[in-house]
Amino acid sequence: MATTTHLHLHLHLPIPPRLHATASASASPPARLRASASAASLAHPSRLRLAAPRPRPRPRHGRRAMSVTVRSSLIDPDGGALAEALPRVRLAAVDVEWAHVLAEGWASPLRGFMREHEYLQSLHFNCIRLPDGAGVVNMSLPIVLAIGDREKEEIGASPDVALQGPDGAVLAILRRVEIYPHNKEERIARTWGTTAPGLPYVDEAIAQAGNWLIGGDLEVIEPIKYNDGLDHYRLSPQQLRNEFDKRGADAVFAFQLRNPVHNGHALLMNDTRRRLLEMGFKNPILLLHPLGGFTKADDVPLPVRMEQHSKVLEDGVLDPETTIVSIFPSPMHYAGPTEVQWHAKARINAGANFYIVGRDPAGMGHPTEKRDLYNPDHGKKVLSMAPGLEKLNILPFKVAAYDTVAKKMAFFDPSRSKDFLFISGTKMRAFAKSGENPPDGFMCPGGWKVLVDYYNSLQTEEAAVATV
Structure with missing residues (x-):
């Protein structure tokens, strides 16, 4: 009015x-x-x-x-009431990351945080039915926003809610909202297959969250920026598609990782390009797409990983002409075969038609037992069967390890297994922390120096704190 x-x-x-x-x-x-x-x-x-x-x-x-x-x-303001007049919900950092994901279209066709009918489909079917019987799209992770009893009461019957960032600034408006119960135990059990204590994302984003979920159409007031010196790496799906077109790509193969790139990773990516050329593609482009949202405490921080990735290109381990490095803004769940579907689905929206998947994607060790939380082979098997991912070509890769005879990273040969050394991410971090160099050929020198400098800085900080 x-x-x-x-x-x-x-x-x-x-x-x-x-x-x-x-x-x-x-x-x-x-x-x-x-x-x-x-x-x-x-x-x-x-x-x-x-x-x-x-x-x-x-x-x-x-x-x-x-x-x-x-x-x-x-006349009325565009879209209805001014944000200043709306009830407000304060977002945690991980909620801002999900708002970023939604605003840029990584989770298309979602238009905002899930309403209840979308949440139930995601939670129980790992996909969402399109309207008018147009099929289903994969949506294996619930993308939801939790609120508490007080916020629910303040919102009342208001159809719209203003979303504030951690600093209090209004980032977005959630339109035509729907509030429904947040059954945390059900959500955790169905997403992770366990309710064991110590799941990183659960501890960070769910355990202390409110008992209600609020969904609605998201309108971001301005593009979300982090002002951390890395925003130029955060290309939206449309920006990536434009870049692929600019480079004349006839195939795009995506590789996600949350660790520094070692020469085994590079072997997988370079071998994938070779295979695509043999299949008849003329200009396959690699999307090196590290995860940029929440990660667990012992993972290498994003700024360090991005610096390390740049050294990999500078040292020629990967070809800068056929590689695009960009940050994927999603938080990390460590939910194994359930989460890897989300990782693949999001890359479809960016234009990728091939997705590289390896051993135990999105997996982690069991939080209370000495074993893997998931079967290491189930991720790639699930991807090959997942509804809504049929148009994405899944490329399972062979296991790469350090060949002690050839003095380089190579594909594992079971016939001479004693010649291969497996260097896990944990072992790699232990090398860097202790200042011990890995075997020659494990990682490019420039990239390794970035890691050693990072862990040296941590030790310096810890020593300074200990003397206070």
């Missing part, structure tokens, strides 16, 4: 001739923009004519000032 402001003006002059609007019906503005007659006259002076003035009596001396009310009628 239009907002009306009353201005009281005290006039001592005779009342001027009346103004009559004569605009035709075809020239009238839409009904919701149509103001009162006086306001329309002020807005469209070219459509007015003066009526003949009527004879008026002379004003008497000592006449009291005449009080006239002039109405200023304003």
Whole structure:
């Protein structure tokens, strides 16, 4: 509804001739923009004519000032109420990352945080049915926003909610909201297959979250920026598609990792390009797409990984002409075969038609037992069967290890297994922390120096804290 402001003006002059609007019906503005007659006259002076003035009596001396009310009628703000007038929900850092994912279209066709019917489909079927029977799209992770009892009460019957960042600034508006119960145990059990304590994302984002979920259409006020010196790496799906077109790609193969790139990873990526060329593609482009959202505490931080990745390209381990390095803004769940479907699905929206998957994708060790949380082979098997991912070509890769005879990373040969050394991410981090160099050929020198410098800085900080 239009907002009306009353201005009281005290006039001592005779009342001027009346103004009559004569605009035709075809020239009238839409009904919701149509103001009162006086306001329309002020807005469209070219459509007015003066009526003949009527004879008026002379004003008497000592006449009291005449009080006239002039109405200023304003049209509604775009999209409804101003954000300042809406109930507010404060987002945690991980919620901002999901808002970023949604705003840029990584989770298309989602238009915002899931409403209940979308949440239930994701949680129980790992996919969402498109309207009008147009099929299903894969959506294996619930993308939801939790709120507490107090926030639910404050929102009340309001259809829209303003979303604030951790600093209090309004980042977005959630439209036509729906609030429904947050059964944490069910969500955790169905996403991870366990409710064992110590799951990193559960501890970070679910355990202390509210008992309600709020869904709705998301309208981001401005593009989300982190101002960490890495925003130029955060290309949206549309920006990536434009870059692939610019480079004349006839195939795009995506590789996600949350660790530094060693020469075994590079072997997999370079061998994939070789295979695509043999298949007849002329210009396959690699999307090296490290995960940039929440990761567990012992993972190498994103800024260090991005610096290490740049050294890999500088040292020629990967070809800069056929490689695009970009940050994938999603948080990490460590939910194994369930999560790897999300990782693959998001890359479809960026234009990738091939996805490299290896041993135990998105997996981790069991939080309370000495074993893998998931079967290491199930990730690639699930990807090859997952509904909604049929148009994405899954490329399982062979296991790469350090060949102690050839002095380089190579594909594992079971016939001479004793010649191969497996260097896990944990072992790699242990080398860097202790200052011990890995075998020659494990990682390019420039990339290794980035890791050693990082762990040296950690040790310096820890020593400084210990002396305080």
